[in-house]
Amino acid sequence: MGNITLKQVTKSFGDVNVIKPIDLEIRDGEFIVFVGPSGCGKSTLLRMIAGLEDTTSGNIEINGQDATDMPPAKRGLAMVFQSYALYPHMSVRNNIAFPLKRAKMDKAEIDKKIANAAKILNLDSYLDRKPGQLSGGQRQRVAIGRAIVRQPSAFLFDEPLSNLDASLRVNMRLEISELHKSLATTMIYVTHDQVEAMTMADRIAVFNGGIIEQVGTPLELYNKPNNKFVAGFIGSPKMNFIDAKSPDNDKVASIGVRPEHLQISTEKGMWSGTVGVTEHLGSETFLHVQLDGAGTFTVRADGECTLAYGDKIYLSADPSKIHHFDKDGVSINKV
Amino acid sequence: MAVNSSNKSKIIYTFLAWTIGGLIFFPILWTLLTSFKTEAEAISASPSLFMFDWTLENYKEVLSRSPYFTHFWNSIVISIGSSLVGLLIAIPAAWSMAFVPTKRTKNLLMWMLSTKMLPPVGVLIPIYLLFRDFDLLDTKTGLVIVMTLINLPIMVWMLYTYFKEIPNEVLEASRMDGATIGDEIFYVLLPIALPGIASTLLLNVILSWNEAFWTLILSAANAAPLTAFIASYSSPEGLFYAKLSAASAMAVVPILILGWFSQKQLVRGLSFGAVK
Ligand SMILES: Nc1ncnc2c1ncn2[C@@H]1O[C@H](COP(=O)(O)OP(=O)(O)O)[C@@H](O)[C@H]1O
Ligand SMILES: [Mg+2]
Numbered sequence: 001m002g003n004i005t006l007k008q009v010t011k012s013f014g015d016v017n018v019i020k021p022i023d024l025e026i027r028d029g030e031f032i033v034f035v036g037p038s039g040c041g042k043s044t045l046l047r048m049i050a051g052l053e054d055t056t057s058g059n060i061e062i063n064g065q066d067a068t069d070m071p072p073a074k075r076g077l078a079m080v081f082q083s084y085a086l087y088p089h090m091s092v093r094n095n096i097a098f099p100l101k102r103a104k105m106d107k108a109e110i111d112k113k114i115a116n117a118a119k120i121l122n123l124d125s126y127l128d129r130k131p132g133q134l135s136g137g138q139r140q141r142v143a144i145g146r147a148i149v150r151q152p153s154a155f156l157f158d159e160p161l162s163n164l165d166a167s168l169r170v171n172m173r174l175e176i177s178e179l180h181k182s183l184a185t186t187m188i189y190v191t192h193d194q195v196e197a198m199t200m201a202d203r204i205a206v207f208n209g210g211i212i213e214q215v216g217t218p219l220e221l222y223n224k225p226n227n228k229f230v231a232g233f234i235g236s237p238k239m240n241f242i243d244a245k246s247p248d249n250d251k252v253a254s255i256g257v258r259p260e261h262l263q264i265s266t267e268k269g270m271w272s273g274t275v276g277v278t279e280h281l282g283s284e285t286f287l288h289v290q291l292d293g294a295g296t297f298t299v300r301a302d303g304e305c306t307l308a309y310g311d312k313i314y315l316s317a318d319p320s321k322i323h324h325f326d327k328d329g330v331s332i333n334k335v
Numbered sequence: 336m337a338v339n340s341s342n343k344s345k346i347i348y349t350f351l352a353w354t355i356g357g358l359i360f361f362p363i364l365w366t367l368l369t370s371f372k373t374e375a376e377a378i379s380a381s382p383s384l385f386m387f388d389w390t391l392e393n394y395k396e397v398l399s400r401s402p403y404f405t406h407f408w409n410s411i412v413i414s415i416g417s418s419l420v421g422l423l424i425a426i427p428a429a430w431s432m433a434f435v436p437t438k439r440t441k442n443l444l445m446w447m448l449s450t451k452m453l454p455p456v457g458v459l460i461p462i463y464l465l466f467r468d469f470d471l472l473d474t475k476t477g478l479v480i481v482m483t484l485i486n487l488p489i490m491v492w493m494l495y496t497y498f499k500e501i502p503n504e505v506l507e508a509s510r511m512d513g514a515t516i517g518d519e520i521f522y523v524l525l526p527i528a529l530p531g532i533a534s535t536l537l538l539n540v541i542l543s544w545n546e547a548f549w550t551l552i553l554s555a556a557n558a559a560p561l562t563a564f565i566a567s568y569s570s571p572e573g574l575f576y577a578k579l580s581a582a583s584a585m586a587v588v589p590i591l592i593l594g595w596f597s598q599k600q601l602v603r604g605l606s607f608g609a610v611k
Contacts (some may be wrong), residue, residue, distance in 0.1 A: 052507050072510040079511045085504035089526045098522070099512035146512070 001063045002153035002186030003028040004049060009058035011044055018044050020210045021058065026154075026188065031180050034190045035197040035233070036207030042190045045207075046156050049188065051075050063153060073102075078147035079156040082163060084139045086131040092142050093127040099150045117145040120179075137168045144179070154186035161196065173200060194234055198222070206230050228329035231256050237286060239323070240297045246324060253327040259286065259300040261321040264307070269314030273297065275307050289315065363587065370394070370580035377576035393581035401564060403585060410560035410586075412475050413550070414543035417482035418536050421490045424483070426532070429494035430524070434503065444495065447488040455485075455548050466553055473555040481553060482543045489542070490535055497531025498524075537597050544590045561586035 004026040011019035018041045034042040047053040051072035100110045118124045121141040161169045198218045206213045214226040225231035231239045239256045246252035272292045279286040285305040289297045324332040371389045471477030509523045547562040568579040
């Protein structure tokens with residue numbers, strides 16, 4: 001069991017209100033990602049769920065039980081910190097054993113669990129080393145090992161991959177996803193990286209300034225963003241926005257099109273412009289186009305695109321792929 | 336012979352280091368040498384460095400004339416006692432300042448440090464009168480109390496800086512792992528801070544061992560530590576350089592040996608490698 005319910009939860013540091021009232025239902029076994037720009041309160045909310053920060057108002061329920069004022073040790077959750085937070089004076093073995101010893105588990109059982117975790121995480125040959133003698137990726141594995149042995153009802157991750165280099169990050173991302181599939185335990189994962197959110201999540205909660213802008217599956221957020229913020233945050237490269245009126249809906253103040261939904265033509269189209277910088281990635285090409293009206297569009301073209309700086313082109317998009325927003329940035333359903 | 340510039344500067348620095356080291360150590364060396372001379376040689380106008388008649392007379396004389404071991408024991412009790420009592424107070428104080436700071440924690444730390452800028456003689460009369468009224472004059476208890484109070488600001492400061500370097504997340508991790516406050520302190524905080532606690536303890540033992548203002552004023556025959564033992568050779572019946580040197584040597588050597596064996600600990604170690 002591992003469902004967590006937040007009811008009108010808020011947090012203030014002194015006079016500064018960093019979490020506005022938040023309601024959220026986290027289901028047993030799901031992988032939910034809190035994503036948002038840095039400073040929007042993701043870590044704070046995660047730490048409140050963990051019990052490391054107290055809750056200013058509202059309620060946190062874990063497995064149907066009110067846990068708002070429970071100390072962290074009693075909540076049955078495990079946390080993996082960005083800094084790994086290993087115990088520097090203990091061997092890897094003792095780091096992993098620490099939570100089991102606190103739970104007064106007997107020695108034979110502890111050894112069995114450590115051996116098992118070491119096998120899953122490829123830590124066999126490092127068990128007697130101190131954290132200081134391990135690489136970043138290995139430390140991250142130890143931190144995960146220490147979390148899984150306790151069989152918590154949910155895992156909390158706070159930007160666990162941000163101290164790793166890019167290629168290791170991709171590997172660990174897969175490992176964590178695989179771990180989630182095999183354990184089928186609730187995971188709450190905080191990141192500022194929308195790629196991590198899109199690739200790992202069952203559901204994503206997009207944070208902005210202490211509120212949740214939208215909760216949904218990666219594709220829901222991609223296809224039906226509630227507002228301009230979510231539309232711009234999810235997807236890479238970012239969605240293009242321009243101010244525009246729609247002939248059939250006078251509430252529309254701006255429209256948005258994703259770079260991958262624009263078609264290029266040299267003869268005709270909805271918008272005309274001049275090619276600026278082109279970025280060739282091999283499999284695809286990003287064109288930065290200066291529109292003749294106003295603004296710039298980023299366009300995703302295929303890898304063989306031969307357009308170059310200064311070329312005149314036309315762009316168009318399938319009307320069903322164009323997002324409409326009112327003057328407050330709220331999405332207007334398809335007209 | 337080709338000596339490149341980095342080698343040359345290395346030679347210069349080594350030479351400078353040895354010169355400064357020699358200058359600092361010379362008085363101690365001179366004291367040690369003098370303690371093996373006769374009184375006549377000790378005050379000779381043309382003293383010789385090593386070429387004199389080595390004698391143990393001064394040590395015999397000093398040991399027979401004053402109760403060295405009583406003073407030695409007093410020094411041990413006062414320095415170690417005050418350092419341990421100090422730790423007992425300073426650990427919780429530094430802990431709360433480092434991990435649950437308030438708006439005024441910094442001010443409090445500065446204020447504590449400012450007490451070290453006060454000339455001790457400024458509070459001589461009140462402390463003396465307090466000691467007299469509480470019957471603490473010439474007692475080891477009294478000296479332990481005063482040495483504890485004198486060194487407490489330094490202890491809290493040292494421990495505070497050591498604790499500050501322990502990342503809060505490590506302590507939070509232990510809380511997530513089911514540790515009680517007791518577990519957190521005994522299995523996580525204290526072991527990580529142990530090198531810091533040990534060097535705090537050692538430094539304070541040394542400082543208290545060498546303290547010679549309060550110990551001389553507040554003690555007489557019973558509680559006098561080695562500083563008073565040395566001082567007793569410096570005046571009334573004229574000057575006895577050789578015996579004074581022998582007494583000094585016996586007072587200084589134990590703490591020098593302690594310092595020598597714990598120098599690694601004094602120059603603090605342990606890297607916090609687990610936290611990137
Ligand atoms: N202990 C604290 N005291 C005061 N302000 C804090 C504290 N922790 C976080 N904040 C503030 O709360 C806001 C949200 O922080 P955080 O949850 O760490 O953001 P995120 O993890 O989304 O980057 C930030 O503006 C930060 O400055
Ligand atoms: Mg954060």
